[in-house]
Amino acid sequence: MxxxxxxxxxxxxxxxxxxxxxxxxxxxxxxxxxxxxxxxxxxxxxxxxxxxxxxxxxxxxxxxxxxxxxxxxxxxxxxxxxxxxxxxxxxxxxxxxxxxxxxxxxxxxxxAAVAEMRNGAAKGARNAIFIPVGTGIAAALIIDGEIRSAEGFAGEIGHIDVNGKYPCVCGKSGCLEAASSTLAISKAYEAQSGKTGTTTEEIYRLVTAGDAVATQVWNDATAAMARACETLITILAPEVIVFGGGLSNAGETFLKPIRDYLDSTLTFQRKPRLEIAHYGAxxxxxxxxxxxxxxxxxxx
Ligand SMILES: [Zn+2]
CATH class of the missing domain: 3.30.420.40 (ATPase, nucleotide binding domain)
Structure with a gap:
């Protein structure tokens, strides 16, 4: 060994x-x-x-x-x-x-996409997008069976403009990462509830329990992610989008609002499966x- x-x-x-x-x-x-x-x-x-x-x-x-x-x-x-x-x-x-x-x-x-491609939720897919959601957000783009990165520059989807209201580490505002990362969700919950130090894990449990403030924050974050996915699907036509990172522990609580949005908005595009990473975090x-x-x- x-x-x-x-x-x-x-x-x-x-x-x-x-x-x-x-x-x-x-x-x-x-x-x-x-x-x-x-x-x-x-x-x-x-x-x-x-x-x-x-x-x-x-x-x-x-x-x-x-x-x-x-x-x-x-x-x-x-x-x-x-x-x-x-x-x-x-x-x-x-x-x-x-x-x-x-x-x-x-x-x-x-x-992380290598693991999901070789033996996880993207196994067998020729075209897939892997999106871990943690403190930051980026994507691995699997195109025609290969992970493509354009010399390492491609995939920084955290900085897609989703018309959000928060400032981002890149110096702009309105980015996906500033709306949907675990850090962003914790900050938004803190701003709206006045409670400090609540983790995203605690927040999605509050969502499941029907807490109004947590639900509002969650809906904003998942809506921003759904809009970014719509853009990615239109450009890249993945068979599957795999979500990983800390937020993927929320499972269907995270996937369902994104799936519902895509069901209502996609027209001609190929609809991808939405999955949680096999290896999770x-x-x-x-x-x-x-x-x-x-x-x-x-x-x-
Ligand atoms: Zn940014």
């Missing part, structure tokens, strides 16, 4: 997992993402400490590193990440220099481990 470490650098947390070659998650750990770490130094230090800790349990063959934003994947560079405040940062090589273990590098969303970890093992295989 061989082992890899899957590292997912998110806007708020760095989630890491020790994964074996049968894709069993052996151990996990979470650390806060260093704030405003524009040189990447603190982030690399945090990840190196995590890898060192896992290496005490098992010998590590490779590390999978996934990050959000616009990337140059072959170069190992983050071109831009609004949430991490990175610009043209050679994060893969910085990490490799610190740990001296091969590092597979990819986009957080496309990595773990798709990123499994996909990341798959890419790290690809690297191990390629080196043999």
């Amino acid at each position: 061989s082992y890899v470490v899957a590292v997912d650098v998110g806007g708020t947390e760095i989630k890491s997992a020790l994964v074996d070659s049968d894709f069993n998650v052996i151990a996990t750990t979470t650390a806060p993402t260093p704030k405003a770490d524009s040189t990447g130094a603190e982030t690399v230090k945090t990840i190196a400490a995590i890898v060192l800790e896992f290496a005490k349990q098992q010998s590590i063959s490779a590390v999978g590193l996934v990050v959000p934003g616009a990337l140059d994947e072959p170069a190992g560079t983050s071109r831009w990440s609004g949430n991490l405040q990175w610009n043209n940062l050679p994060i893969r090589d910085l990490l490799h220099a610190a740990i001296n273990i091969p590092v597979a590098f990819s986009h957080d969303v496309r990595t 773990k798709a990123g970890t499994i996909g990341c481990a798959m890419l790290a093992f690809d690297l191990v295989k390629a080196a043999k």
Whole structure:
């Protein structure tokens, strides 16, 4: 048995997992993402400490590193990440220099899509869109059986204008991400209810229980997502749209309003199935481990 470490650098947390070659998650750990770490130094230090800790349990063959934003994947560079405040940062090589273990590098969303394509909710679909909804929102576009990213620039659907009212990390306002991300939903609920620190999980439970404020916030967020989906469907004609990330735990509470909107608005377009990610919020970890093992295989 061989082992890899899957590292997912998110806007708020760095989630890491020790994964074996049968894709069993052996151990996990979470650390806060260093704030405003524009040189990447603190982030690399945090990840190196995590890898060192896992290496005490098992010998590590490779590390999978996934990050959000616009990337140059072959170069190992983050071109831009609004949430991490990175610009043209050679994060893969910085990490490799610190740990001296091969590092597979990819986009957080496309990595999760790899898991869903190979063995999950998008398996067998030639055309699919994978949308994890967390602190940020982006999409992996599966077109004619391949994940397409236009050199890492494509898929930043969080910044589609859905005519929303909130300011966005990209500097504009009205973006999907500012209306439908977990962060956006928590903020909107806080603004409308006056209650601070309510998680999206608590909010969708309130929706199920019939709470009026939570329902209003939820309807706004799902309506914005539905409008973005309408645009994507018109352009890309996916057979299935798979939702992952933290918000996908809401299941049908999340899917139904989007499906109802699409049923009422689509005319000539091919109607896609709407599904929750097979791997749920773990798709990123499994996909990341798959890419790290690809690297191990390629080196043999
Ligand atoms: Zn934006």
